[in-house]
Amino acid sequence: MKLVELLAPAKDYAAAAAAVDYGADAVYIGGARFGARQAAGNSAEEIARVVEYAHRFGVRVHATLNTLVWDDELEAAERQARSLIDAGVDALIVQDMALRRMDLPVELHASTQVSNRTPEGARFLGEAGFARVILERNLTLEEIRAICAATAAEVECFVHGAVCVGYSGRCFLSRSMSARSGNRGVCSQPCRLTWDLTDGKGRTWIAGKHLLSVRDMNLSQRIGDLLDAGVTSFKIEGRLKDLAYIRNVVAHYRRAVDEALALRPGLVRSSVGESVPDFTPDPSKSFTRGESDYFLDGKRAGVASFDTPKAVGERVGRVAGVSGG
Template identity: 55%
Template sequence: MKQVELLAPARDIDAGIAAVNCGADAVYIGARQFGARENAGNSVQDIERLAHYAHKYWARVYVTLNTLLYDHELPEAVALITQLYEAGIDGLIIQDMGLLECDLPPLPLIASTQMHNNTPQKVAFLEQVGIQRVILARELSLDQIREIRRQTSVIELECFVHGALCVCYSGQCYLSYAIGGRSGNRGQCAQPCRKKYTLKDRDGQILSHNRYLLSLKDMHRADYLRELLDAGITSFKIEGRLKDEAYVKNIVSYYRQRLDAVLAGGDWRKSSSGTSRINFTPDPVKTFNRGYTNYFLTGRRDEAVASIDTPKSIGEKIGQVLTVNKRYFMLDTPAILHNGDGICFFDTSRELQGTQINSVQAERIFPASMEGISRGMVIYRNYDHAFITQLSNSRIERKIGVRLIFCETPYGFFVSAIDEDSNQVGHELACEKAPARNKEQAMNSLRKQLTKFGATEFECTNLEIKLSEPYFLPVAQLNALRREVLEKLTTLRAQQRPRIQGSILKNSVPYPERALSYLGNVLNQQAEALYLRHGVTRIEPAAESGLDLHGKKVMTSKYCLRQQLGLCAQNSTIAANFTEPLSLVDEHGQKYLLRFDCETCVMEIFFAPARL
């Protein structure tokens, strides 16, 4: 059967193990440096430990080395990649094409979404030079994904299905670098998209004042897993390498359940082994979210994809305030708040405020502070104390099913173990066969001891006993027999674990473009050499080379402010009320000019001054 992968984030080894336990088929984690999340690095030793744990379930571990590299960093990056290969990782997520010119170990290479993999031509090129998988641009629609699959052959397609969204095309954002020298392509993004801006027209008219105009909601595509699978996606990725363990447990468990329902009875199967069992009900609104959007997957609709009132988590809507007292308030719905919950609300200035619940008495809710709470206000819960406590104390286990066959031989007994991946081992116990005096007790002891798998990754799903009559076997012998056969099965699974080797193809297939501006992100001589060999004739150095970005485009987005604010050019009445070009002004007075390509529904942001 064809395989499909649920891919989870790991901030550290504990989050990675939690993801595997909750059913992830693979996890991705940052190494000590050169990752697109500078503050989410891990030692090679921890990554090796995580890989060892994941491999028991045939789950995979990918490492993110997805930043642009300076020439002097390439030798260190190659040395790190070699160490990671020796540590047993299963793939490397990269952004810098210069690495394809280096002498790398045979790791499968995965093209980071930072490469902006958005066209069939780009993905086909990556396939031809030996890239094993591409992580597609987040803003692609189902139709665009289908077309990429139609024009490629064996390259694997991965896409994000959940988590935070960058407002800009990934790998094409230079706003943070332009403002303060902190490059997103170097893992140092200062997140200016989560700051306040004022939108003005050419004449200075304010169209929106001091709002979070570039802050998007979070992605949620659980309702489209079937459609994505049919479009050619084989890896479903959850964002969140800076998120805590509670987020990982909740979201991975949720998508495991949703994906399993899609796979049931079909031609696809998950790519790893074992079944996860949890003792909580996963719910995406219970952990960090800014509200949810499918982000143009089904085309551009009227939905607002941004959260312009706050970049913070708002959580779940609880109800409206019905009654206000000096010390408490009451809601229009039955109170479901509890002691220790965190709540938030938008005040009269549309600023997000919050407080903690001290106690709940019947329908009366007593917060730590009543400041700002008024009648008619909508209350959200952004911290569910009981749910988070349940996650922290949750009993999660992942077990690989094993069938046992116990039979007698002329010289004793033999046990066979067959796991859910059809791996089979056996072990013989040579001993005297003494008929049992208490036949029922002997059979009960046999079943109990052979199926007592304890804290191993295995569980017995069936025990078949083939004996001419019940025999007496000491408990110690049965325990030793069970341990021997499970150790053999563990060894065999390690030998049989599917492995994929990568192979960079040094050729001269033409790159889809003949000229690369700074948007091509060429920061080192190896990347330049690669593009030249593939037919590119003009190459401008990357922004991070020290390029002056004044007047240049620093962001391109599928998100459109005019559509978000109801100012779309297709509405001629509204459009007549302001004069172009529009501009954003941040809290420090820095101006950014906007250009709207209405034919392709794309918004571009330029670092002022610029001539449009």
């Protein structure tokens, strides 16, 4: 039997416990430093608490050390990695290849920040000792299928949440405009700001719109397609999201993954137990910039969110007319 994993974000112990309770097979959480969400750091002691709770249900814990590391930080990064291993984590998610050379006694997963988007790159990472490759978010289903066929490593892909307008780990917009770098865990998200579209003659065609802001991803209706392509881990984005988001979105994807697994006898979920939410999950009721399949079926219109980078809310109707001022 092949194990399939629903992987949920956790900014702290409370979020991790909620993810476990509502159906996650694994959670990913940041250590004190060197995570791509610096604002979501946790001590090794806190992560040990997460491990203790998660492992009761066969839920794995993956810790993020997925920033680039300066030479003078290598010893500190290794100390943190080993403290997280001592805390019982099942895998480390890394970007900097220096961590691959530290002979760490734990699974290493190549972060999406490595910009994993080709069969050749995925095959290399598997041969170099990575247990898992986490895909770039803008790939098509055919590209994902080719990558899965090319590598012996497990393949993880994002299925829900925010999308970067640039390649993960290859966008330097924040660092170019400020002292804050996404590859150091402190992206200022300038892609969510307003921009003007001008031409070489100085004419402005669009003014004050969020021209680089992308809608959020929702692939809950495509889990079966991704399973058939070879994906074994489905990742929800959002290590800074609140508990209501975690409960709602994880419960929604638990249902979607279980429905897809029921049609594929050779595949089973990787954790144990049963989660029964006391509400009807609906991602449109949580933070969303609008939903999109992004580029899963190829490049197409409908992925942009020009009007606002914030939550658009649930659609309730359309204004038919206005009268009386």
